[in-house]
Amino acid sequence: MRHSGRPDPGRYPYLDHRVVAGRARSPIGFSHRGFAPEGDENTMAAFQRAVELGFRYLEIDVRASSDGQVMVFHDEDLARVTDGTGPIADRTAAELSALRVGGGGGVPTLAEVLLRWPGLRLNIDVKSDDCVRPFAELVNRLAAHDRVLVASFSDRRRRRVLRLLDRPTASSAGMMVNALVKLSAPLGLAAPIARGAGVQALQVPERHRGIRVVTPAFVARCHAAGVQVHVWTINERRDMDRLLDLGVDGLVSDAADVLATCLRERSAWTGAQPGQEP
Missing domain, CATH: 3.20.20.190 (Phosphatidylinositol (PI) phosphodiesterase)
Structure with a gap:
């Protein structure tokens, strides 16, 4: 059975970001x-x-x-x-x-x-x-x-x-656990590795040393293991849209204004309204 990609919100409420527009989860x-x-x-x-x-x-x-x-x-x-x-x-x-x-x-x-x-x-x-x-x-x-x-x-x-x-x-994985999950995910071992490492999210660049890390298969396998995928550091609108279309769970950006506009226009904004403190 496919996992929702959302760790238990009772145990890790940090990752229980609010549902928007009827979606099972919002980035x-x-x-x-x-x-x-x-x-x-x-x-x-x-x-x-x-x-x-x-x-x-x-x-x-x-x-x-x-x-x-x-x-x-x-x-x-x-x-x-x-x-x-x-x-x-x-x-x-x-x-x-x-x-x-x-x-x-x-x-x-x-x-x-x-x-x-x-x-x-x-x-x-x-x-x-x-x-x-x-x-x-x-x-x-x-x-x-x-x-x-x-x-x-x-x-x-x-x-x-x-x-x-x-x-x-x-917690999110460090470099070693990120690499282990990436390499072992095709073998169905992402879940036990993530559990053993005590992580609920992988925070990764889209590419590392010329190798594409974030692919549709990688995102799907992480979600099946109950692990979220957050991608850094994404500053261009076209890249934000492309990664969100892949189903990633979060984006880290220096261009906060661009990211806020992107999520709002996709009806995926889970933040406060401008000028309102969270």
Whole structure:
């Protein structure tokens, strides 16, 4: 029997996005690092823009400061997007908040984001080992398990986070599990591998090193195994339409305005109305 592609919403409500137009499921639109046309990615201003567009889901990254705070930031080094230099891990949370990201505000803490927008769901890439414990402790303290999906390119790091969380929390596969599912899906082994890895979603590029990852057969096999497929980072409208026609469960985009328009025009928007906070 074909699985709906939706993990048990009682156990993982993060992935229980609302039904639209009578469909069994509707795709998730993820705003990648917020909406940051001004270069201020992963900032409160970028998140506010995404919220104003109606997004209920953001994809963000976290690392730890030198004093153990969970900071929303992608790179290991500060130089690319801030007016500072050196490793983020060498600065305190107070020092990081005083920097300018892309000409905007400073580096926010994850706690600030969770508390500012209690209706947002966050797809969180845990980028560093020193962030594992403080991240898990923060999610436990704020009881944010249903609002976050734990992601990491490192399956080892992702598993460490999940072991420290005190309630079931949605998770997407790292590079190794993604590859295993891709290779084993034609053999009917996607479901046991996903269950063993503790993942409910695969978050993948459409292509990797010249190999097409997202195909109709791949999407169908993942759905049969009860695993969602989210594709990153899709910024062109024609690519959004093509992937949604394949039946993918979510798209991650830097072009949040284009993605919102695409989903609305397809009657597949599950976010808030523009200007309304989730």
